[in-house]
Amino acid sequence: MSVEIRIKNAVKKYGDNTIIGDLSLDVREGEFFTLLGPSGCGKTTLLRMIAGFNSIEGGDFYFNDKRINDIDPAKRNIGMVFQNYAIFPHLSVKDNVAFGLKNKKVSKDQIEKETSKFMKLMHIDQYADRLPERLSGGQQQRVALARALVIQPDVLLMDEPLSNLDAKLRVEMRTVIKQIQNNVGITTVYVTHDQEEAMAVSDRIAVMKDGDIQHIGTPKNIYQRPSNLFVSTFIGRTNIIKSHLTVKDGRCYLQLSDHYQVKMTNIREEYQKDLDVLVSIRPEEFIIHVDQKEGIKAIVEESIFLGLNTHYQVHSETGEELEIIQESKIDSIIDKSTEIYLTVKTEKINVFNEDGSCNILTGVMNDSIEMNES
Numbered sequence: 001m002s003v004e005i006r007i008k009n010a011v012k013k014y015g016d017n018t019i020i021g022d023l024s025l026d027v028r029e030g031e032f033f034t035l036l037g038p039s040g041c042g043k044t045t046l047l048r049m050i051a052g053f054n055s056i057e058g059g060d061f062y063f064n065d066k067r068i069n070d071i072d073p074a075k076r077n078i079g080m081v082f083q084n085y086a087i088f089p090h091l092s093v094k095d096n097v098a099f100g101l102k103n104k105k106v107s108k109d110q111i112e113k114e115t116s117k118f119m120k121l122m123h124i125d126q127y128a129d130r131l132p133e134r135l136s137g138g139q140q141q142r143v144a145l146a147r148a149l150v151i152q153p154d155v156l157l158m159d160e161p162l163s164n165l166d167a168k169l170r171v172e173m174r175t176v177i178k179q180i181q182n183n184v185g186i187t188t189v190y191v192t193h194d195q196e197e198a199m200a201v202s203d204r205i206a207v208m209k210d211g212d213i214q215h216i217g218t219p220k221n222i223y224q225r226p227s228n229l230f231v232s233t234f235i236g237r238t239n240i241i242k243s244h245l246t247v248k249d250g251r252c253y254l255q256l257s258d259h260y261q262v263k264m265t266n267i268r269e270e271y272q273k274d275l276d277v278l279v280s281i282r283p284e285e286f287i288i289h290v291d292q293k294e295g296i297k298a299i300v301e302e303s304i305f306l307g308l309n310t311h312y313q314v315h316s317e318t319g320e321e322l323e324i325i326q327e328s329k330i331d332s333i334i335d336k337s338t339e340i341y342l343t344v345k346t347e348k349i350n351v352f353n354e355d356g357s358c359n360i361l362t363g364v365m366n367d368s369i370e371m372n373e374s
Contacts, residue, residue: 002187003063003154004029005050011058012045012211019045020211023059025368027189028203032181034190036198037208038234043191044159046208050189051157052076063154076155079148079186083160085140087132087147094119094128096143100151118146121180138169145177149184156181156188162197174200195235199223206368207231216367224348225364229356232280239283239322245275245351254279254351257296257318262346264361271353271360280350283325287343288312290334295341298322303333314340 005027012020020042027033035043048054050061052073061068068076079100087096098115106114119125122142132140141161148156161177162170178201181188192198198205199219206216207230215227226232233240244255245267252264252272256279289295298314301321310333312324324342334340351360 002030002185005033005155005187005189006062007046007050007059008062009059010046010049010056010061012042012049012054013057018211020049023211023213025206025213025216027187030185030187032178032188032190032201032203034192034198034202034205035208036192036195036205036234038193041208042211043193043208045211047157047159047189047191050155051078051080077151077153079151079153079156081141081144081148081156081158081161083163085132085137085144085164087140087143089132092129092131093124093135093143096132097124097146097150099147104151114150118150121149121183122146122176136169137165138173141165141173142176145180149180149186154187156186158188158190160191160193162192162194170194170197177201199235204367207234209234213368217365221365225359225361226280226350227359227364227366227369229278229280229352232350232352232359237283237323238280239286239320241279241281241318241320243277243279243351245271245273245277247272247274256344257316259297260295260343262344264346264351266347266362267351268360268362275360276354277360278352278354278356280352281322281344282348283311283323285345285348286322286324286326287345288324288326288334289341289343290338293341295343298340298342300334300336300338300340302336305333314342316342 007025010020010023035046037043045054049056056069094115097119098111101111101114119128122145124139124142127135127139162173165173174197202219204216204218205222207214209230215222215231222231222235226235232238241256246253252267253261254264255261297317300312300314302313304311305328308328309325310328314322314324316322352358353360
């Protein structure tokens with residue numbers, strides 16, 4: 001059985017140091033929900049509060065309608081997967097997976113049935129009698145996941161579970177984790193600092209900074225319409241250009257250089273006035289022109305061919321160092337020192353107020369605002 005997790009006005013302190021000040025969020029039943037942010041932002045602290053491993057200095061935590069603040073961790077019916085796997089080195093794969101069931105005093109027949117089921121689900125049944133030292137990192141992580149799931153927890157909590165794996169295994173295991181979560185349908189809270197990993201596995205993501213949630217939304221919403229400048233720069237790569245918004249005859253324009261302005265049709269009504277703004281343009285949102293002199297003038301400083309795409313580092317006439325990603329062409333790469341002109345895909349760029357605290361475009365979907373208002 002999966003549950004909804006509700007957190008209201010959570011507070012976590014270590015002495016006089018407040019790690020989480022006033023945090024609220026809802027994790028839907030059966031959802032794969034990721035806490036994403038830089039080191040020290042409070043994401044693991046919050047996960048451990050859900051698990052019961054950290055004290056709670058304020059607020060309320062619920063599994064469905066059951067308040068769990070004072071419930072012993074062992075009685076919260078959670079499965080936990082740690083960064084360092086935390087499987088028992090002296091036990092075989094089979095005994096590691098069966099460990100939680102034995103603690104619950106499940107019958108031998110049921111232990112055999114469920115252990116076999118989850119070893120097969122995780123494709124580790126052929127290693128049933130091996131000790132962990134004879135397994136690869138990816139295989140050990142599969143054992144840890146099977147052990148967490150076999151007890152049929154209400155909630156699965158995962159703390160940086162892939163950070164000790166190499167790049168290829170990380171990609172393989174995040175696919176496995178997402179497929180298993182879909183098959184089992186368990187409410188999952190996942191902690192990572194890896195943006196690509198979060199985008200690949202999550203139904204929704206909460207981006208955290210300094211103990212606060214900046215944006216909750218689907219990977220698509222957060223990437224395409226980030227709520228503020230921090231989210232824009234943390235999720236994926238982006239270029240930030242200082243610009244000015246003007247309104248002429250009821251239409252809004254962004255002045256991206258002395259000779260290049262673009263019309264914007266999606267500025268929120270309250271911001272349709274003369275404003276200094278910050279514009280976020282992701283590398284793939286530029287269009288390079290070599291044969292026409294329209295757009296932001298720039299000089300190519302470096303080109304890096306990476307197969308499918310070619311990355312360009314350029315210096316613009318406005319003084320910014322910009323990164324551009326273009327699909328590689330079959331015939332040529334733009335040479336160093338070439339003068340180019342850049343236009344932008346205006347429907348994709350994002351515009352923030354001068355201090356970066358707010359995206360002034362329509363279409364920003366941020367569930368954290370709804371939580372704060374409810």
